Amino acid sequence: MNIALLSVSLNVHSTRRIAIEAEKAGHYVELIDHTKCSVKLGDGKPKIFLGEEDVTSEFDAIIPRIGTKVTRHGSAIVKQFEMNGVFSTARSLGITRARNKVRTLQIMARKGIPIPETLFSINPDNIEDQIRLLGGPPVIIKIQEGTQGLGVILAESKKSAKSIIDTFYKMDTSILLQQYVEEANGEDIRIIVIGNKVIASMKRVSERDEFRSNVHRGGQTEAIEISAKERQIALDATKFLGLGVAGVDLMRSKKGPVLLEVNASPGLKGIEAATGINVAKHIIEFVEKNALRKRRK
Numbered sequence: 001m002n003i004a005l006l007s008v009s010l011n012v013h014s015t016r017r018i019a020i021e022a023e024k025a026g027h028y029v030e031l032i033d034h035t036k037c038s039v040k041l042g043d044g045k046p047k048i049f050l051g052e053e054d055v056t057s058e059f060d061a062i063i064p065r066i067g068t069k070v071t072r073h074g075s076a077i078v079k080q081f082e083m084n085g086v087f088s089t090a091r092s093l094g095i096t097r098a099r100n101k102v103r104t105l106q107i108m109a110r111k112g113i114p115i116p117e118t119l120f121s122i123n124p125d126n127i128e129d130q131i132r133l134l135g136g137p138p139v140i141i142k143i144q145e146g147t148q149g150l151g152v153i154l155a156e157s158k159k160s161a162k163s164i165i166d167t168f169y170k171m172d173t174s175i176l177l178q179q180y181v182e183e184a185n186g187e188d189i190r191i192i193v194i195g196n197k198v199i200a201s202m203k204r205v206s207e208r209d210e211f212r213s214n215v216h217r218g219g220q221t222e223a224i225e226i227s228a229k230e231r232q233i234a235l236d237a238t239k240f241l242g243l244g245v246a247g248v249d250l251m252r253s254k255k256g257p258v259l260l261e262v263n264a265s266p267g268l269k270g271i272e273a274a275t276g277i278n279v280a281k282h283i284i285e286f287v288e289k290n291a292l293r294k295r296r297k
């Protein structure tokens with residue numbers, strides 16, 4: 001099978017891992033830098049170009065690994081491959097939904113998936129009311145498009161919460177406010193879902209004097225067993241967003257597990273190291289099953 005890895009570089013660990021497993025399984029795999037792709041619409045079938053090369057009909061499947069800065073363009077390229085009948089491990093709609101924390105939480109709330117109490121607004125006139133609606137400080141303030149824990153702020157007092165929120169509103173930065181899940185103790189859970197199955201799960205534990213458990217913020221990882229409820233939340237969240245492969249983040253709150261967010265291109269380094277599970281191989285097996293099925297239709 002011919003597989004395109006939509007990523008900016010093979011130097012990205014997860015991209016490289018997937019390429020290695022694809023080659024081991026006997027596939028032809030090519031890195032397609034989506035930032036260098038263009039789509040030509042008009043007469044005839046829409047065409048996708050990598051630079052000057054026409055790559056419209058080169059691939060049976062694509063595996064998107066779209067970075068935060070180019071979500072819109074990246075998902076448009078994914079959409080074009082999809083519309084041309086190529087199997088993708090993530091639908092373009094799923095990529096854009098997952099990238100937007102508010103959108104994700106809106107969908108989850110509608111579907112009855114438990115999430116932390118969350119509020120979004122752009123109004124600087126009633127910040128005190130907004131904090132009160134969340135039960136008062138401490139509150140978490142998140143930049144909507146943040147990643148790796150950057151742009152996630154813990155405001156412990158009303159004074160600091162007000163000044164931070166006010167600053168973001170005045171800067172036109174989209175944020176959301178969230179109840180601080182203190183009892184999670186700086187820990188969260190990452191669950192990898194591939195094709196409606198939980199493949200691996202790990203706990204991330206934050207460093208001392210840090211509430212964010214992201215590996216990029218010094219969090220330590222270990223494999224864990226998850227509960228039946230956590231498993232169901234991960235499977236449902238992935239399905240509701242329309243993703244084939246996802247990294248679902250949960251926290252254990254006193255009300256039970258709550259969903260934090262869903263990643264459409266989850267990193268593989270931490271989870272493979274913590275669990276010893278070959279996640280990249282599972283992704284390729286998922287592609288094999290589904291791309292072949294799509295071709296047979």
Ligand SMILES: Nc1ncnc2c1ncn2[C@@H]1O[C@H](COP(=O)(O)OP(=O)(O)OP(=O)(O)O)[C@@H](O)[C@H]1O
Nearest residue numbers: 140146147148149150178179180181188212213214
């Ligand atoms: N409401 C909350 N209460 C307590 N801790 C939180 C809350 N929200 C986030 N955290 C902590 O901050 C970390 C980063 O939050 P979040 O996952 O929302 O941000 P991110 O920057 O999008 O991360 P990622 O790189 O996983 O996409 C979480 O892993 C968790 O440890």
